[in-house]
Amino acid sequence: MNGPALVAARTRLDRTPEQLAAELGIPPHAYAACEAGRASLSRRHAELITYQLAVRDRQDALAASGLPACQWMERWGDEIPEARSALEAHVARAEAHASGCATCGARDAFLAERFPTMPPVPMAGWARxxxxxxxxxxxxxxxxxxxxxxxxxxxxxxxxxxxxxxxxxxxxxxxxxxxxxxxxxxxxxxxxxxxxxxxxxxxxxxxxxxxxxxxxxxxxxxxxxxxxxxxxxxxxxxxxxxxxxxxxxxxxxxxxxxxxxxxxxxxxxxxxxxx
Structure with a gap:
């Protein structure tokens, strides 16, 4: 991801250089060098920005589609547990709900018709x-x-x-x-x-x-x-x-x-x- 592409991505994500640098976990001066073309982002950081752009594209498309949001999923998103031991059960409830929810099904079908498969979630090499x-x-x-x-x-x-x-x-x-x-x-x-x-x-x-x-x-x-x-x-x-x-x-x-x-x-x- 070259400098102009990085600037365009940051603008699309509505971030300041300092905010995006903090999200990526790199010093502001190092990020500024990437935007100026004096340095390059690591592969993992570029994948993270690509993933965030894909999420933003889908969020904006759903917002403009006129499809109603699922109130159950909105409540579910506000109740994410802090304990890792409870996270698996929390995700399982969402999957079970989505499989039988007409609202979630319509939103998923809308995205599937208009977008390719989501890019993989960025992670370290050992985690991958x-x-x-x-x-x-x-x-x-x-x-x-x-x-x-x-x-x-x-x-x-x-x-x-x-x-x-x-x-x-x-x-x-x-x-x-x-x-x-x-x-x-x-x-x-x-x-x-x-x-x-x-x-x-x-x-x-x-x-x-x-x-x-x-x-x-x-x-x-x-x-x-x-x-x-x-x-x-x-x-x-x-x-x-x-x-x-x-x-x-x-x-x-x-x-x-x-x-x-x-x-x-x-x-x-x-x-x-x-x-």
Whole structure:
């Protein structure tokens, strides 16, 4: 995006140079250099402006169309929760409402007839890669998704160990092989924990009142069982006290699982979202 195009975009968005610089998170003098042609915006900043222009075009077209606004959606926009844990349920309610609302349907059809697909939401490179991964996971069967997410999460956490042992691995390659083996084992443990949740925990979420808490306990128990098994296999020379391990598993699953259920699993399941 060259200087004249940037000036035109800022004017279209009704921003001052200082305001747009603040929105982009760059110093005013650096932004001024971009408008003057002495510097260039980063790709992510240019994508952000392109996205904002697309939103403005659609807003203006709807305002001039004469189509009535959806009062439900206007109230929904004023009630966006601050807690991230409640945001998923809030979005689900909007999607459920829009699917059966004639007013929303007319506005969506109006935009679809006149505009191409919205440009992607601008984000950092790592976030875009994560979004693609999540999109790939979402395309898998529902019962398999928790296993894939669990495997990816524990593998990512264990991969930190690979980074830490790289200096030692230069002297002794077997150290690196052991670290990579730990990543594979962690992936298997995460997949097992995810399957336990998919097969046992997810159905429990439908139990009235206590369902999310029971699901959280089952999910935590699955991951803990997999991790404890992995530790036991990796340290066979140390005697294990099965009674103590079982007590630890039950107590931590109950405490941590109740927190997980309260914090993350109380959102409505697909098909149960309130319109």
């Amino acid at each position: 890669a994560l979004q693609r991964l999540m999109g790939w996971v979402d395309a898998r069967p529902e019962w398999l998704r928790p296993a894939l997410l669990g495997a990816a999460a524990l593998a990512a956490l264990t991969a930190i160990r690979v980074v830490l042992v790289l200096p030692a691995a230069l002297r002794e390659p077997r150290v690196l092989l052991a670290a990579l083996g730990a990543v594979v084992a962690a992936s298997a443990a995460g997949a097992f924990g995810g399957l336990v949740y998919a097969l046992l925990g997810r159905p429990l979420r439908r139990v009235p009142v206590v369902g999310p808490y029971l699901a959280g306990m089952v999910a935590v128990a699955g991951y803990l069982l997999a991790i404890l098994t992995m530790v036991a296999i990796g340290d066979r020379d140390t005697p294990r006290d099965l009674a103590s391990d079982a007590l630890f598993l039950v107590l931590l699953s109950a405490l941590l699982g109740a927190f997980v259920g309260h914090r993350w699993l109380r959102a409505p399941l697909p098909g149960r979202s309130a319109a």
